[in-house]
Amino acid sequence: MAELRVRVNGADHLLDIPPQVSLLDALREHLGLTGTKKGCDQGACGACTVLADGERINACLALAVQYADREITTIEGIDHPIQEAFVRHDGFQCGYCTSGQICSAIGMLAEHKDGMPSAVTGEPSAEGEELTDEEIRERMSGNLCRCGAYHGIVEAIGEVAR
């Protein structure tokens, strides 16, 4: 077993875990950071979305050992106006996908700012693309919400983005 140093929400942690432990299990079971959720454990739902150096990833398919030198941010380390917007726009019901939706939205806003296109973005343009609701929906499609709170989530993100 290897001693693994991971940096989560600005703090360093030493973990004694074998390489098959995912970043998700490392967070939830070894660091007690249960805000990041396990919905499928196979990259098909987005509930485990966290930020690695500000980029959104699925923690379930990330081996913790592969992300040892990255700065990981989970919902517990986030303080962002989008959280309050989710509450106001009722962008959740059961709350299980919510951490992932919020982390994903923050990563998405940064991607958009950096000029990352999406499947619904047209030709490259000098001014950059407007973050329309259609863009938000496509860019957030990696985060399932079975309660169907999509309407409120898109409203919440749109409000923060514009």
Added chain:
Amino acid sequence: MRAFSYVSAPDVATAVRAVSETPNAKFLGGGTNLVDLMRENIEHPDVLVDVSRLPLNGVEELPDGGLRIGATVRNSALAAHPLVRTRYPVVSQAVLNGASAQLRNMATVGGNLLQRTRCLYFYDTASPCNKREPGSGCAALGGFTRDAGILGVSERCVATHPSDLCVALVALGAVVEVESTRGTRRIPLTDLHRLPADTPQRETVLERDELITAVELPPVPAAANSRYRKVRDRASYAFALVSVAAALRLDGDTITEARLALGGIAPKPWRANEAEHVLTGARATEETFDRAAAAELDRAQAVGDNAFKIELTRRTIVATLRELTHEGSRP
């Protein structure tokens, strides 16, 4: 997931040596497919050699106007690259139509090329599967074959290749650079993946210890007018039922260069040579597109309940070429 040991390789030479010298070692890229397959007990490597942080993450312009894409470039970085977006929009679109933003941030270009099939029976360890357990049989035959192939499949295996990126790359004549302890070799992407025939477990021509280090795109003038069209059940975050990567160069209404490849319908990204042959030099009309699709699908065969794919592929080819014609002839 079985226990394994993990090594992070500092450079290519170390990586290939490590895999070469260790039985049952595998390269690990972004992990978006391999980690899943390991957790599902389909892959059981004893050692993972992490190549995701090798310094192969650049996209460089080649002197001939082509591009060299490092194997560890993340899918999202590839899609966003200005030269890719302007010179090869089909590549950017193919990436952006695949998976989710999170997975694109993780997945590497090299790993994308080596994705394994999403056949339901391959994924189910309780079902026979010649790809997973050679000689055990193919449970897809007589079962659900909606996602099975219509071209290039065999009696042993009807599974399709799931990559979107590969379809665009194969249309553009990409070349894969591969490194091993025996040196470097270059393989046209069309030749990288094998058809299943009697050995569906052998999916590529790569040896176990060969590492993809780069993908090179030649200059393709038609590629500036290119498009990736993916037909799927959901609007996003789903594998293709059928996909089409196409590029057209037009002189008036004459097609001077055509590139076409198909996804979701074959065991490998399917370069549509027959269709390209019909298109090149012909007039860009609906009739030509129909003829091109028919030529390519001449040998297509339904497997069980996937007969719709032949018609769907035909229609998607025609629709994609039609759109490119409208756009290509715009002043």
Added chain:
Amino acid sequence: MTRTVDGEHLVGQPIDRIDGPAKTTGGARFSAEHAYPGLTHAALVPATVSRGRITAIDTAAAAAVPGVITVLTHGNAPKLNPPKRPTPANLSTLVSGTQVNYLNTDEVHWDGQPVAVVVAETSHAAREAAALVHVSYERLPAVVDFAAEEPNAVAQKGNPVMPGSAKKGDADAALAVAPVTVDARYTTPQHHHNALEPHATTAVWQGDELTVHDSTQSITWLRKHLALRFGVPEAKVRVLAPFVGGGFGGKGFAWPGTIIAVLAARATGRPVRLLLTREDVHRAVGARTPSAQRVALGADTGGRLTALVHTSVTRTSRVGGQPEQVTAPAQHLYDATNIRTAQSQTTLDWMPNTSMRAPGDAIGSFALESAIDELAGELGIDPVELRMRNEPERNPIDGKRFSHRMLREAYALGARRFGWENRSPEPRSTRDGRWLVGMGVATAYHPAMQFTANVTVRLAADGTVTVRCGFQEMGMGNATVQAQIAADALGVPFEAVRVEYGDSALPASVMAGGSMQTSTVAGSVLAACGKLTRRLSTLARRTGMQGRTPTEILTAARVPFIDAAVGSDTRLGALAGQARMLAKVVRDQRTWAKAACGAHFCEVRVDADTGEVRVSRWTAAFDVGRVINRKTAFSQLRGGIVMGIGMALFEEALVDRRTGRIMNPSLSGYHVPVHADVPPIDIACLDEPDPTMPLGILGVGEVGITGVAAAIANAIHHATGSRIRDLPITPDKLVT
């Protein structure tokens, strides 16, 4: 209605959820997220045959995985009391998902039945080991092909809550002579709830005291069931579920994971956490039955229905399963002269089916509301107009009075907001570039029920109010809503009310299901608040403090708090409550037809070449009685519509008819809607209280999904001219 101190009604306000901050900061702890010293992790081993006997289980390789504590099988697991046959006389029996005594039998009854569990120090060790357990079976002949069994279906029994068959006049004779008819077969596949939180249990035994954190929609009944199965007094069992990550019916009953986690904790003497894998969720939790339905309609040329026949075949299992009222909508929606409904069931070697959002109504409304649209086409009458011509004054099947029915008003409101008048009647007549555009409409309908819940409410001298009730919250917003109701009833600010819920130590409530929880709990909260108000008046008179605030009155009376309770959790009280509840349900069913209803309007775009369908616009107008919280109620209605979009376009469990095995037990294989599939959803509610329900609430959890698939199928027909009668409507069905 009383008013709050500052003069504002809280009921009706779009108040933010009180658990919003917990859910948006990662602070909400779900059932697999509770830490205990010595906590262990469990993983299930599912059977891979549909019927058979276990001949051997080789656990050596699994046991050798470092960190594994034990592998439990029927050979070494502690003995459990078997589940009892379900009877309404014993609530503990109603909640059992199946009749199988897990790990206490060598019999396998469905592909996926757990046959072993690994308990380990870490979750990855448990999962690694579970894959190494090798089970040998003697296979027995299994009946697993629903389509092949359809002809062998037998008539389904009804009960007061779920009617079976019904008849008025002679519908078949009337159909034979009707000038205009539609007679078609519709099918729907097996659907899975797939709540984002996989079923999760953390079980802790301390002596004979059991604490269970479980993702359940039914804490009270689950507690009774665990007491029965593990042979301990109910008082020794505590079930906690303050946060449940979605249910939709899939967490209404006790499924194998819960029982086995508790069993494993007993066997090891250590706390056990079991979070099902997504594959387990598909294989070890009941799903919505597939259905084959026939709807036959006869009408005169003016569009008046003379005959309505709706029959259904569904699937249940040899080891349990819930009947579904697939044809119920046909008893309530149209004023047909002659009606016949009949429901039948097949019995397979399959996982028992279970309730899923609007059981029966969700899939039954697909067939009925598609057929009505087909009839409108045959008649050349606008489908909204056809519905209005057949809108009944009394419940069609039996002439009972409607407690309240505003479907006409819902249609008028929805049509106006949606712009229905812009629809051209001809199918395939609107095109926008590559897209064929169509508009569709369908009726939503879901019966309303009220059960009984025990509640205590405390009013303290510091002005705070505590509502205590063992109801469950899995995203409906019930805690927020009950706080609004209590604050209004007692005239205190919203912030002064605290609601305790999700704990079986609280006064017993009903399960969350049937869209009845809000009205049921509200009824008891109102009654308790009424008692408190009366007590407060007495105190005020006694102390001469009439007209003063509660704090002033209680302070003057030197009383720190006053309590009021509704119902009792003593053995006698519980029995009395149960008798009252059953009596009320039966009486209600006899007297009234009461339901929430609504009108769905949607626009779809179908790619002319590829048959890809995108829903581009949605308006739904509902009559759900009084809306307590616009925000949470609208979210429930939207959520139902989103699930209906999935049902219409993608959702289907692929069950291999050769083996009875689900081949797509994942979220990449079983598609639920993603963001990009869902347009903005415009919701309007009439907000007229039902006179027979507490506060006039009719329920919002299920009505939203009813009619959705039909509205989409109808819009697709309008866009393309193709009528698809088999769900889901995937591109392959539109290109061939």
